[in-house]
Amino acid sequence: MLRGLDIRDMLIIDRLELTFQPGLNVxxxxxxxxxxxxxxxxxxxxxxRGRAELVRQGAEQGEVTAWFDLPAGHAxxxxxxxxxxxxxxxxxxxxxxxxxxxxxxxINDRRVSGEVLRAxxxxxxxxxxQHDDRGLLNARGHRQMLDTYAQLDDDIAEVRSAWRSLSxxxxxxxxxxxxxxxxxxxxxxxxxAVAELDKIAPExxxxxxxxxxxxxxxxxxxxxxxxAKAGEALGLNGAEGMxxxxxxxxxxxxxxxxxxxxxxxxxxxxxxxxxxxxxxxVSACLDALSFNPHELEEVEERLFAIRGLARKHGxxxxxxxxxxDGLRARLAVLDDSAADLAALQASVDESAADFGTKxxxxxxxxxxxxxxxxxxxxxxxxxLKMERAIFATRITEGTPGPEGADDVAFTVxxxxxxxxxxxxxxxxxxxxSRFLLALKVCLTQADAGLTMIFDEIDRGVGGxxxxxxxxxxxxxxxxxxxxxxxxxxxxxxxxxxxxxxEKRQDAQSTxxxxxPLDASARVDEIxxxxxxxxxxxxxxxAARALIEA
Numbered sequence: 298m299l300r301g302l303d304i305r306d307m308l309i310i311d312r313l314e315l316t317f318q319p320g321l322n323v324x325x326x327x328x329x330x331x332x333x334x335x336x337x338x339x340x341x342x343x344x345x346r347g348r349a350e351l352v353r354q355g356a357e358q359g360e361v362t363a364w365f366d367l368p369a370g371h372a373x374x375x376x377x378x379x380x381x382x383x384x385x386x387x388x389x390x391x392x393x394x395x396x397x398x399x400x401x402x403x404i405n406d407r408r409v410s411g412e413v414l415r416a417x418x419x420x421x422x423x424x425x426x427q428h429d430d431r432g433l434l435n436a437r438g439h440r441q442m443l444d445t446y447a448q449l450d451d452d453i454a455e456v457r458s459a460w461r462s463l464s465x466x467x468x469x470x471x472x473x474x475x476x477x478x479x480x481x482x483x484x485x486x487x488x489x490a491v492a493e494l495d496k497i498a499p500e501x502x503x504x505x506x507x508x509x510x511x512x513x514x515x516x517x518x519x520x521x522x523x524x525a526k527a528g529e530a531l532g533l534n535g536a537e538g539m540x541x542x543x544x545x546x547x548x549x550x551x552x553x554x555x556x557x558x559x560x561x562x563x564x565x566x567x568x569x570x571x572x573x574x575x576x577x578x579v580s581a582c583l584d585a586l587s588f589n590p591h592e593l594e595e596v597e598e599r600l601f602a603i604r605g606l607a608r609k610h611g612x613x614x615x616x617x618x619x620x621x622d623g624l625r626a627r628l629a630v631l632d633d634s635a636a637d638l639a640a641l642q643a644s645v646d647e648s649a650a651d652f653g654t655k656x657x658x659x660x661x662x663x664x665x666x667x668x669x670x671x672x673x674x675x676x677x678x679x680x681l682k683m684e685r686a687i688f689a690t691r692i693t694e695g696t697p698g699p700e701g702a703d704d705v706a707f708t709v710x711x712x713x714x715x716x717x718x719x720x721x722x723x724x725x726x727x728x729x730s731r732f733l734l735a736l737k738v739c740l741t742q743a744d745a746g747l748t749m750i751f752d753e754i755d756r757g758v759g760g761x762x763x764x765x766x767x768x769x770x771x772x773x774x775x776x777x778x779x780x781x782x783x784x785x786x787x788x789x790x791x792x793x794x795x796x797x798x799e800k801r802q803d804a805q806s807t808x809x810x811x812x813p814l815d816a817s818a819r820v821d822e823i824x825x826x827x828x829x830x831x832x833x834x835x836x837x838x839a840a841r842a843l844i845e846a
Contacts, residue, residue: 298366298746298778299422302676306356307341307394307471308334308348309809315796317432323792323820324782330798331809332782336424336752341365342392342413342423344402358395365421365748372420377404379459380413387568388421390414424750425733434720434733440663441704442452443690446740447666452659453700458697459655461649470641473630477638480631487628492620499603504614507600514593517586524586528579537572540565656701660692663703667692670739681769682762683728686711688735707736730754731762734769748778755785763787764846786826790843797820820844 304313309331326332337348342361345591367373377384382404392402392414402414444453480487494552529535542564553622607614667690674688687710690786695704710717711728719734734754755766767788770781774793783789795814814822820840821832824829827834 298368299363299780300366301362301364302335302339302342303362304335304338305360306353306438307338307351307359308353309800309807310334310338310351310461311808313810314814315811317778317780318794319774319778320342320793321771322780322794322796323789323793324780324796324798325784325789325826326798327800328784332798333752334809335811336750336796339422339750340424341394342390342402344392344411352396356396357473358393359392360391362391364387370756373417376413376417376420376656379408379652380404381810382407382409383829384473390417392477394522406529420747422748424656424749424752425737425754425789436706436719439690439707440700440703442740443663443666443670443705443706444700446670447662448704449659449662449666451776452662454653456655456659457699459648459652460697463645463652466641466645466648469637470645473634473641476627477634480627480634483627484631487624487631491621491624491628494606494617495623497599497602497606497617499614499617500608501615501618503605504607508746511593511596511600513586514596521583521586524579524582528576528583531572531576531579537569537576540568540572544569550664554586557664588718598672624734656697659701660703661699663692663705667705671740674735677738677769679732680730681735682758683731683735685713686732687713687717688732694798730756730758731766734766734773738769739775748780749773751781751783753767753782753784754781755781755788759785767791782827786823786840789823789826790840792846795822797822 298319302313302315303316304310306312324332324335337351339362341351343361366372367384367386373388374384377388384405389405390402392400393399393814400411402409402411404414404417412805444450450487457593475668485627524714531537533541544562547562547565551562568681603614603617610617612620636768646727670690671688678684678686678688689708689710691706691708693704695708697700707720708717709720709721709723709732715723717723717745720729734751754770757792763785764787767785768791769786770779771791771793773779781792796811796816797814798809798811800809812818820837823840823843824832824836827839
């Protein structure tokens with residue numbers, strides 16, 4: 298509920314503070330007094346798009362502050378929570394516009410974007426008028442209005458859940474079909490590449506092992522002769538034979554040398570052991586270097602094959618094994634595709650059937666709710682002097698989505714037999730006002746905590762019809778808050794709170810202000826609306842009669 302509005306230096310308003318009340322709040326005044334400016338300022342603080350030039354001439358910036366009471370469970374709390382803003386039962390909006398066009402907004406002293414402000418405003422205020430495209434005239438919102446009227450939140454939640462399941466199943470099937478199509482497009486390549494890799498069957502680290510073997514074999518041909526010569530030089534015809542002879546000669550004379558040769562003999566014994574160890578090493582090396590003449594060719598052939606595959610597929614030789622596994626997995630997708638796609642299609646069919654069942658159930662409830670709404674509208678239109686008009690909620694098959702497969706549009710025919718069409722295409726100005734008011738009365742159960750503004754919705758009607766419009770507005774205001782801008786004395790007389798918008802001029806400036814009216818001033822204002830500038834006693838008497846009726 299809108300509790301107050303503070304405006305500073307906006308358009309022709311220098312400073313204005315208003316305090317609103319629950320129920321029916323009426324704003325009247327001469328044409329051009331500034332009633333539309335007041336709504337422009339409210340729209341500005343709510344983030345609505347409107348006039349480009351808003352700052353009062355001569356001022357550095359304009360500012361509008363609005364404060365609201367929020368009952369428990371108000372829809373605004375969800376928007377605030379999404380924006381990370383804490384709030385209790387009072388909400389304060391403030392927006393500043395500098396003369397160079399920069400706009401800055403705050404919610405409870407927390408700076409916010411215009412997007413957040415607009416999302417919040419949709420839960421706070423609803424504007425209705427003959428040129429309104431934000432509310433009842435916007436056909437894109439008719440389905441939601443019907444659903445809210447029928448209290449179908451739980452049913453829609455089930456349909457949304459079924460739609461999400463169907464969407465996920467379709468996505469899985471689509472992704473699988475894409476993989477299969479991709480695999481089929483490269484099937485020949487995959488099968489040839491896997492066969493080629495399976496034939497070689499490279500192992501991680503094998504390239505380095507083969508390269509070492511190859512280099513060793515190539516070197517063996519060059520060094521094996523020298524190693525063999527070294528072996529001969531260490532053997533009986535070389536060092537071993539000479540050390541053996543020396544040892545034998547010294548042993549023969551050692552007993553006559555009085556122990557002088559003992560260290561020498563010990564050293565020769567160690568030399569013989571070392572020579573034996575050296576000969577074993579040479580023999581082992583010769584054994585290692587000995588290979589089949591075709592072995593080098595085989596090693597080189599496998600090494601070059603592995604390197605060739607690595608170059609061909611653009612991977613490291615050590616990664617060929619993992620690469621082959623990946624190709625096999627892609628082939629498995631293709632080989633197993635028939636069964637997998639059948640299972641995924643079955644899941645899609647099951648989800649589609651579930652969505653269809655829940656969507657059909659939602660459709661039947663919408664049809665029933667549409668009939669109830671049409672009947673309620675018929676009952677509302679009669680007191681508004683439109684008993685021959687026909688309101689019909691048209692439900693047609695639409696594109697399936699998270700809220701079912703129905704398109705909903707409110708249509709009217711102003712007379713029996715006349716073609717039905719959209720509200721704003723068929724009805725005249727006065728008729729449109731009454732259609733909108735009747736529809737709002739029927740839908741009002743869903744708008745707890747929402748301030749509704751009717752901008753000259755009574756234009757084009759008068760007399761008993763204007764009185765009927767006023768009474769319907771008063772009825773609508775019983776459970777909430779209505780602000781109505783009106784030129785109709787019959788409507789103004791039914792207000793619970795009354796303000797007059799005035800334009801004041803002096804030699805230097807023109808300003809607009811809003812004056813709250815007491816009982817006496819209210820009689821004079823309604824008398825002015827009845828008789829014009831000259832207020833007569835008869836007009837005052839008629840005004841009192843309207844107020845007391």
